[in-house]
Each structure stands twice: as structure tokens, then as C-alpha cells.
Amino acid sequence: MIYKTDAVVLRKNKISEADVILTLFSRKLGKIRAVSKGGRKPKSKLSPASHIFVFGEFIVVRGRNLDRISSVDIHESFYKIREDLRKLAYASYFAELCDTVILEGVTNNRLFDTFLKTLSLVTETVEDFELIKLGFQLKLLDYCGLRPELNKCVSCGGLQFKSIRFSTHQGGLICDNCSGIHRFDSVTINGTMLKVMRYILKTDIITISKIKINPAIIVKLNNILDNYIRFHLERKNFKSLEFLNTIKKI
Ligand SMILES: [Zn+2]
Missing domain, CATH: 1.20.1440.120 (Recombination protein O, C-terminal domain)
Structure with missing residues (x-):
């Protein structure tokens, strides 16, 4: 099976002198890992697309173990x-x-x-x-x-904020009433x-x-x-x- 999607290269991992595995953020299929055969060889047609941040339309062939990039139409290389x-x-x-x-x-x-x-x-x-x-x-x-809770107290839902505290662990604002309990896991x-x-x-x-x-x-x-x-x-x-x-x- 072959599929086609817009995608950006997030990462590349060398697997041999010639080949790399690209991790792609694709619009249609989320994360994709696929081998770019010959991607490390300057003369290969896949070489220009085998760099981090390249954005293009990728044509990928489904493999039993690993997908393989067949061709790429580059929209923006972000060089x-x-x-x-x-x-x-x-x-x-x-x-x-x-x-x-x-x-x-x-x-x-x-x-x-x-x-x-x-x-x-x-x-x-x-x-x-x-x-x-x-x-x-x-x-x-x-x-x-x-998303951090920034509209009410993340602990009790209260809205009293004479002093505003933020707790990373709780995930948002801590109100005046809860500031005592969360004294050590929040900052002003x-x-x-x-x-x-x-x-x-x-x-x-x-x-x-x-x-x-x-x-x-x-x-x-x-x-x-x-x-x-x-x-x-x-x-x-x-x-x-x-x-x-x-x-x-x-
Ligand atoms: Zn509270």
C-alpha cells in the first residue's frame, strides 16, 4: 500500500552509510517513521528531503516492518x-x-x-x-x-485571588484558600x-x-x-x- 501526506521531518537517525530513518510529523497520519533509502548520498533523489525541518508532500510505501519513503515534493526546506x-x-x-x-x-x-x-x-x-x-x-x-487551568483554582474551583499562585504539579492557578496546602508546590x-x-x-x-x-x-x-x-x-x-x-x- 502507498500513502501520500504533507509532513515535516522531526528527526533523522543514521542506520547505514547510505540510509536514514526519518521521523515525520504528518498531517494525515500523525507520527510516521520511514526509511529514506540513499538519503545520506548527495546524488540520491531523496537526499534534499532527508534533513530535519523539511516540509513536503511525502509518498510512503507501507512495509511489513518499516515504511519506506518513495518520493518527496518539497514545499519548504527551511534551510x-x-x-x-x-x-x-x-x-x-x-x-x-x-x-x-x-x-x-x-x-x-x-x-x-x-x-x-x-x-x-x-x-x-x-x-x-x-x-x-x-x-x-x-x-x-x-x-x-x-492546557494549564488559568481561570479558576485548579484545586477547588475557587475564584479568590488576592495573591496569584501557580502550581506546576497541580496544573494551574491556586486560590487564596488553597495557598496554604499548596505552599510548597506553587509559586507566586x-x-x-x-x-x-x-x-x-x-x-x-x-x-x-x-x-x-x-x-x-x-x-x-x-x-x-x-x-x-x-x-x-x-x-x-x-x-x-x-x-x-x-x-x-x-
Ligand atoms: Zn482553591
């Missing part, structure tokens, strides 16, 4: 991302997040579209990557059913931080990238979201995030 260490670091983290949450055979079109838009933003942007990161993290959580956030998170959740990533936010707020929210993602995606660490944090120090 600029691979030529710039900072762009590469951010986009690799976004790809690793997608790879973690998507499943074989399960579509996630809102995440697929947002991921593509985010790759375009990373290609064009020369600064403000941290805002794009924050936006992508929150939208990814929303689109895979892990301010009204602006809450407004920014709510705004991001209801706004397209392209629009988010254009707003001006105090950099100190973005840093604080990124720390909270990094922890939230580690906890709720049950991953102690992301290789690409470590790489990104190393790049940021340079």
Missing part, C-alpha cells in the same frame, strides 16, 4: 534554520516537543499548523526567540490536552504573567510573535513553562533544551 546555530537550537527543541507528544496514527492538525508557522517565524526572526518559545510551549500543551506569579499566558492561549502564534512584552516577564514564564513541560510530559530533560541553554550562554 536557513539549519545554517544558524541559534535558530537550529530553538527549532530543534520545538521538533523534540512535537516528537514527544504526537502518536502514530493520531492527527493533531492544530499542532501541525502551529509548528509550521513557528518554523516560518524562526526562519525570519532575528530576535525575540524566547517569546516564540513561550508561545509554542503553551499552544502545544493546549493542543495535546495539557503577577497579574501581567497571568494575562500574557491567557492571551497566548487564545491568539495565533504569528500575532503573538509581534507583541511587545517586558523581557523579564518572558524569562519568568519560560522558567515556569520549562518545568511544567518536564513534569506533565514526564521527561526529566530534553537534549535539545540543554543544547539551547548552552547556546544562550555563548
Whole structure:
């Protein structure tokens, strides 16, 4: 059987001198793993498509053990991302997040579209990557059913917020009445931080990238979201995030 779908390359794993296995985020079939035969050979017709972030229409042949890529019509290669260490670091983290949450055979079109838009933003942007990161993290959580509760207390449903607390472990806001019990697993956030998170959740990533936010707020929210993602995606660490944090120090 042969199938055809738009997809983005999330990862490539070398299996021999000539061949690689590509992990694809596809529009029609969710995650796909398929071998790109000859993908590492410069003269192969599959070579231009056998790079991380390449977006195209993939024709794939179902195999007994492993699917095989037959041909690719490239829509956008996003080559600029691979030529710039900072762009590469951010986009690799976004790809690793997608790879973690998507499943074989399960579509996630809102995440697929947002991921593509985010790759375009990373290609064009020369600064403000941290805002794009924050936006992508929150939208990814929303689109895979892990959206933090930002409208009422996640513990009791209460609405009393003289001081606003956020709990990563509980998954959202903690009200004044519950702040005692959750004193040690929540942090204080301010009204602006809450407004920014709510705004991001209801706004397209392209629009988010254009707003001006105090950099100190973005840093604080990124720390909270990094922890939230580690906890709720049950991953102690992301290789690409470590790489990104190393790049940021340079
Ligand atoms: Zn409460």
C-alpha cells in the first residue's frame, strides 16, 4: 500500500552509510517513521528531503516492518534554520516537543499548523526567540490536552485571588484558600504573567510573535513553562533544551 501526506521531518537517525530513518510529523497520519533509502548520498533523489525541518508532500510505501519513503515534493526546506546555530537550537527543541507528544496514527492538525508557522517565524526572526518559545510551549500543551487551568483554582474551583499562585504539579492557578496546602508546590506569579499566558492561549502564534512584552516577564514564564513541560510530559530533560541553554550562554 502507498500513502501520500504533507509532513515535516522531526528527526533523522543514521542506520547505514547510505540510509536514514526519518521521523515525520504528518498531517494525515500523525507520527510516521520511514526509511529514506540513499538519503545520506548527495546524488540520491531523496537526499534534499532527508534533513530535519523539511516540509513536503511525502509518498510512503507501507512495509511489513518499516515504511519506506518513495518520493518527496518539497514545499519548504527551511534551510536557513539549519545554517544558524541559534535558530537550529530553538527549532530543534520545538521538533523534540512535537516528537514527544504526537502518536502514530493520531492527527493533531492544530499542532501541525502551529509548528509550521513557528518554523516560518524562526526562519525570519532575528530576535525575540524566547517569546516564540513561550508561545509554542503553551499552544502545544493546549493542543495535546495539557492546557494549564488559568481561570479558576485548579484545586477547588475557587475564584479568590488576592495573591496569584501557580502550581506546576497541580496544573494551574491556586486560590487564596488553597495557598496554604499548596505552599510548597506553587509559586507566586503577577497579574501581567497571568494575562500574557491567557492571551497566548487564545491568539495565533504569528500575532503573538509581534507583541511587545517586558523581557523579564518572558524569562519568568519560560522558567515556569520549562518545568511544567518536564513534569506533565514526564521527561526529566530534553537534549535539545540543554543544547539551547548552552547556546544562550555563548
Ligand atoms: Zn482553591
